[in-house]
Amino acid sequence: MSNDASIDTALDTRYRDASLSVDERVEILLSQMTLEEKAGLFFQTMIVMGEGGELSEGDPVFGIASNRDYVVERRMNHFNLFGSAPKASDMAAWHNKLQELAASTRLGIPVSISTDPRHSFSENPGAAFFAGPFSQWPEPLGLAATADPELVERFADIARQEYTAVGIRVALHPQVDLATEPRWARQLQTFGEDADLAGSLGAAYVRGFQGGSFGAGSVSTMTKHFPGGGPQKDGEDPHFDYGREQVYPGDNFEHHLKPFEAVFAAGGRQIMPYYGMPVGTEYEEVGFGFNKGVLTGLLRERYGFDGIVCTDWGLVTDQPIMGTDFAARAWGVEHLTPAERMIKILDAGADQFGGEHDPSMLIELVESGAVSEERLDVSARRLLREKFELGLFENPYVDAAAADAIVGNAEFRAAADAAQRASIAVLSNKTALPFSRGAKLYIEGIAPEIAAQYGQVVSSPAEADVAILRITAPYEERGSMFENFFHAGSLDFPEDALAHVADVSAAVPTVVDVFLDRPAILAPVVASADAVVANWGASAAALLDVLSGAVPAQGKLPFDVPRSMAAVEASRPDVPFDTEDPLFRFGHGLSL
Known part of the structure; x- marks a missing residue:
């Protein structure tokens, strides 16, 4: 019980009674909340x-106020x-102090x-x-490669157990958008190009969290970005005004809903709409967070979704991002004032900004009558319900002493x-893989002490039996x-990078491992190198285990790799598997 509540004899504290529904x-709590307390939700x-x-x-620097200012004021x-x-126990201790403040x-x-x-x-503060x-x-994308x-x-x-150990109770993921535009900057956090696979893995993700x-042991999932963020014009990201348009030249809007349908069936609790604005569809050409046809007509009414809808970040005011002066991502409604944008978001059917x-x-x-308090109550009920169902009112604290042993x-x-x-x-693989344990290895992008556990590290390609180059x-x-945190634009490698691969490959059988956060144009690399490997987040030891044959190669491409x-x-950015004559098809992956 709060300190204030303990001296407020008029306060009905039955909302803390877990025996009630x-x-x-x-309703007991909501009926006692002031307008200020409701607005804070x-x-x-x-x-x-x-x-x-x-x-x-x-x-x-990042425009973030003090903990006390946010919670108390x-x-x-x-x-x-x-x-x-650095330590999970520090995260847990901070969380407990924040709950004490609340x-x-x-x-x-x-x-x-x-x-x-x-x-x-990866480290992208926007993602x-x-x-x-x-x-x-x-x-x-790497999880998708396991299928x-x-x-x-x-x-x-496992992530659920680690999150709850430090007090994290809402995952702003999974991201089940479809990677149908090869240049798109956000596909690394998706499950790839295939709607059925994305839906199957998205549902599994929700069940696990x-x-x-x-x-009380759950982490609520906020699936994004409804109704599917993949079909970005030219693959640009709608964090920025040059990436604001989502386009559907293949008339394939409905296809992008399939993974969300699987998540709904799995019980996903929360939804985040995307920044982008649909162009050339039946829906209003405004960002999805402002879009009543999408949030109310499609999400609430067609799918019957009654969970929490939280907008993507920064649709209302020009909050700074990493010290930049980027404007609010109010695509299609830039002319509206911040207050008018807020009204439009609420009218669209969202619950949180x-x-x-x-x-x-x-x-x-x-207070001005532009928004009714009854409208606030609709969303406040959803937001409070989630806290109650997560068990936060019974026990908001975590065992900080146990966190380091769990995480x-x-x-x-x-x-x-x-x-x-x-x-x-x-x-691809000609003769280089698997390499023999103890071989002479020329390496780039791998720590010598790691490579030394698999072979003899040499200083030049001329001395090596095999070269292993890790590139992005x-x-x-x-x-x-x-x-630049959002990798966008051309998928062609720079000429100097291709020349380097060709030079090393001319001297020794060469394996090129590519961190394939987007389906790069690999044809020139494949033509030069003896073998080409893709990863989506793997340590050097994990890679060398596969390349040496210590463990079998199992991964399969989660998207097509285009030829040019x-x-x-x-x-067409809204249509999967639409690049002509791809170099490698979805599902491709050799065994060793």
Whole structure:
């Protein structure tokens, strides 16, 4: 019970009585909430930890206020955790202090902590975080390369245990968009190009995170980006104004809904609509977070979805991103004021404003009559229900002393390592693979001490029996650091990179391992190298286990690899497998 509640004799605290139904508890609490307390529910923004598990004073560079300001002054209680800590116990200790802060407020509504993915190999503050203390798995494209729903559910179950150990109760994932536009900047966190596979793995992901029955041990999943974010014009990302349009020249809008249907059937709790705006469809040409035809007509009415809908980040106000001055992603409604955008989002059927942290604007809209308090109550019920069903009112705290023994433990890391090996796909092989243990190895992109466990490391291709080069798929450099986190543009490798592969390959049988976050134009690499391998997040040891034949090569491509950029440019971005005469087909992968 909060300190304020203990002295407020008029407060009906029966909402804390677990013997009552969730609906009863929601109504008892909601009936006592002030407008300010209701408004605080509607905002989910980034929050940071202090060092050593302490509360934070915020981060002015990223426009993040102090923990106390958010929870006590603004009455907010939904936060996306930005960054990590070296130790899980520090994350857990911070979480408990934040819950103590929430308990000190009048109603003591507990905080819900959410997160972008944090179990893999990429660091994009707009999409994912380094694993840190958590077990490290392939990216979702790599999970898709295993084509194994049981493996994906096992991953999600382990991630659930690690999240709950530190107090994270909402996953801002899975991302079940279809990678139908080869240039698209966000496909690394998808399950690839095939709708059936994406749906099967997305459903397994939800089951693993939410558990057999939704409750105190669950992590609620926020599936994104409804109604499918893959068909981006020229593959550009709608974080930026030049990527705002989603196009459907193949009239294939409905196809992109299939993975979401599988997630709904699996019980997915929350949805995030995409930034993009549909062009040339029956729907209004405004961003999906503002789109009533999509959120109410399609999601709420056609699919009967009554869970939480949270917009993608920064649709209302021009909140800074990583110190940039990018405007709000209010595509199609740029002319509206922030207050008008907020009204349109609520009218569309969303429940929360992602990345926004100014409840006073919503309060003013209600006080002016522009938004009714009854409309707030519709979403407030959903938001409160989730907290009750997660068991946060019964016990918002975690066992900080136990966190380090759970997060990243040996069993979880072994499962993650096995998944890394299972995801690696061998695309071509003449004679180099498997290489003999003890061979002379020329390496690039691999730590010598790791390679030395598999062979004799030499300093030049001329001395080697085999060369192993680890490279990354190409992308175009853009004007800011934040833009460059989103790999976009041409899929052609630079000439100097191709020349280097050709030079090494001329001297020694060469294996090229490509971090294939987008389906790069591999034809010139395949022509030069003795073998080409793809990974989507794998350690050097996992790679060398496969290349040496210590474990079998099992991975299969989760998308087509196009033969040329001309084929990509001629393809329809909403249609899967639409590039002419691809170099490698979806599902391709050699055994060794």
